[in-house]
Amino acid sequence: MLDQLAELSPARAIADSIAVFAGVESLHIMFIAFLGGCVLVSGLAGVGAAPRGIAPAALLQGLRWPYRGAIAGAAITGALLFATSAQKYLSNPLFTVKLILLASAIAVQVLLARSLARPGGAGWSRLFGIASLLLWLGAITAGRWIGLI
């Protein structure tokens, strides 16, 4: 009976929810790390930094589903974290900035893949590659600072 009471006590409930919250955050960071890896490699290939022996278009093609999976994972875990205090996030200007940067970054990634697959698209690839890297850098920075302001 007392054991059950201990299980029900608010302290226990908070401890449990902190563990779950931190677990979802861990997953979110894992997806971001992997997503960041895919984006970095794609962006570098776009700006022409991939060495000989690595075809940029094939690289992006090969990373397409891992990249999409990482986006989906980061979005689902991000949505769960958002749901815990939606009002707080919505009133945080950095959250809006992060979403705009993310949407732009995802759009630019599509353009990058298209320009790399097109013959003669190297100039555009370079532009989209740099834009992609900068936008993701901004999105991650905004994400980190959301919790701080």
Added chain:
Amino acid sequence: MIIGDVPDWVRAVHEWPLSVAVRESELLFPILQTFHIFGLVLLVGVIAILDLRFLGVLLRAQAPGPLARWLLPISRWGFAVVFASGALLLAAQSASLYFNEFLRVKLLLLAAALMNALLFHTSVFRRVHEWGGAVPVPRSAAAFAGASLLFWVGVLVTGRYIAYF
């Protein structure tokens, strides 16, 4: 906040001027945290792609040799960034984190990840340029890659929990 009786050397690190500066700065601390995440993406994100290639999960058409030669220097830069920022963040909170069990497990997993990488690179990895095409990645290399993924995931997860316990 200092919890319990920490050894003198930990207290000395805690009171080191740079630790105090990081701890008391409203800007320096989150800036270091941001760099810690950038470094983490460079290190773990890139290593994960390489590990998954060795495991045959992705980029199977791409020979692992050129990929490794390209990505490993990036991951080393990532490690430098993550290590420098992490060391400062840790020094700033050394007395309050000394008894943190998640930190201890994280440091053990980090040591395991680095040891795994060292063993991999001084053994079967030396033949990485031969793999690809008709020559499959050896099972021992895949095992190193799998262990690497597990250790780094462990480092990330325990790292996140440090802040809460």
